[in-house]
Amino acid sequence: QKEVEQNSGPLSVPEGAIASLNCTYSDRVSQSFFWYRQYSGKSPELIMSIYSNGDKEDGRFTAQLNKASQYVSLLIRDSQPSDSATYLCAVNLRDDKIIFGKGTRLHILP
Amino acid sequence: NAGVTQTPKFRILKIGQSMTLQCTQDMNHNYMYWYRQDPGMGLKLIYYSVGAGITDKGEVPNGYNVSRSTTEDFPLRLELAAPSQTSVYFCASSLPDKNTEAFFGQGTRLTVV
Numbered sequence: 326q327k328e329v330e331q332n333s334g335p336l337s338v339p340e341g342a343i344a345s346l347n348c349t350y351s352d353r354v355s356q357s358f359f360w361y362r363q364y365s366g367k368s369p370e371l372i373m374s375i376y377s378n379g380d381k382e383d384g385r386f387t388a389q390l391n392k393a394s395q396y397v398s399l400l401i402r403d404s405q406p407s408d409s410a411t412y413l414c415a416v417n418l419r420d421d422k423i424i425f426g427k428g429t430r431l432h433i434l435p
Numbered sequence: 436n437a438g439v440t441q442t443p444k445f446r447i448l449k450i451g452q453s454m455t456l457q458c459t460q461d462m463n464h465n466y467m468y469w470y471r472q473d474p475g476m477g478l479k480l481i482y483y484s485v486g487a488g489i490t491d492k493g494e495v496p497n498g499y500n501v502s503r504s505t506t507e508d509f510p511l512r513l514e515l516a517a518p519s520q521t522s523v524y525f526c527a528s529s530l531p532d533k534n535t536e537a538f539f540g541q542g543t544r545l546t547v548v
Contacts, residue, residue: 331477333475356533356534357533357534359536359537368525368539368540368541368542369478369525369539370539371536371537374534374536376534413477413478415537417533417534420491421466421483421485421531421533422480422483422491422493423468423480423483423527423529423537424480424494425470425477425478425479425480426477427476427477428476428477
């Protein structure tokens with residue numbers, strides 16, 4: 326089992342709708358989780374981090390963490406064309422490695 | 436504040452050549468990482484370092500070497516370049532706190548022909 330898994334997509338969502346991105350991880354001891362956004366040809370940039378079970382909201386973005394199920398998700402409300410990008414889930418493992426999933430390509434349909 | 440700086444931005448290598456990708460950060464971060472990203476894929480960890488003099492293998496270390504003689508610099512060495520090493524390479528750094536993000540450099544696009 327890969328350490329961090331994501332559906333590669335593409336995920337197509339109409340403008341104004343909610344985009345839901347999912348990620349599972351294998352290391353139960355993992356403590357911190359990150360969502361990065363990457364535009365084509367650019368470096369990843371952090372959009373959300375979450376460390377405790379439950380929801381964390383920041384503007385149009387909500388991260389959800391369920392450690393029992395080893396599951397973390399990202400919701401994007403009122404999706405905009407500028408949200409079209411690849412979203413990378415990252416997990417900080419017990420030995421200080423930060424491991425990424427292969428990313429989900431999100432396409433917002435105007 | 437420059438953050439994480441990688442050089443060069445682009446490079447073409449011939450099979451069997453060697454080169455060093457440079458990475459330096461000015462944020463006094465203890466942790467540094469090297470990732471590679473193949474087209475349409477996520478980031479794969481090559482090597483990482485939790486401090487000067489300490490390095491450890493990541494997911495895909497074969498064909499690469501690193502050193503960490505200072506807090507600021509974390510060069511990645513490719514010996515005997517192979518076409519399979521054609522990729523975009525990202526260097527990143529972070530504080531020694533699991534709850535802090537990694538900051539990325541601009542990337543180096545390497546082609547081996």
